[in-house]
Amino acid sequence: MSSKPASLQHLAAADGSCYGCGPQHPSGLRIASHWHEDGIHVVARHTPREEFIGWPGLVYGGLLAMLVDCHSNWTAMAAHYRAQGREPGSEPAIHCVTAHLGLDYLRPTPMGQELLLKARVEGEVGRKTRVLCEIHAGDVLTVRADSLFVMVDIARLGEQAQRATGG
Secondary structure (H helix, E strand, O other): OOOOOOOHHHHHHOOOOOOOOOOOOOOOOOOOOEEOOOOOOEEEEEOOOHHHEOOOOEEOHHHHHHHHHHHHHHHHHHHHHHHOOOOOOOOOOOEEEEEEOOEEEOOOOEOOOOEEEEEEEEOOOOOEEEEEEEEEEOOEEEEEEEEEEEEEOHHHHHHHHHHHOOO
16 A cells, blocks of 8 residues: 655645645645656645635635645745755755736636646746646646746745834
């Protein structure tokens, strides 16, 4: 009996609290991203819970954006680790934030189906990394996204956030 390898999130941020992808968020989505066997794509599967209904029978578009955001960010970070010849979770940790999130909703996404997220880096892995992501419901492509992620120093980012809020 083979077990699925640990997700990128568990390897690199086991204590993560992000609502979308944090393994430790008590009621979050806990997206689990993995390198695909092709070595190019990062994939995740997610079945939306009933509270994420939009129109009757359809997934709320904001949830789809959240799925793309978290999964694409992990695709960028995984690509950074790989480009540096390191395993996810090795030190120093790599962190990226969203600079641009662009989605095209191509078809309605039905509730009650497992969704497949499939993402890859387009171009070079650098301080700014472009990620293309798709969401499929069965054989139907429902969302296509083109987003940009920026590698950041997490301590410095926290300091900037504190200054911005007057803390």
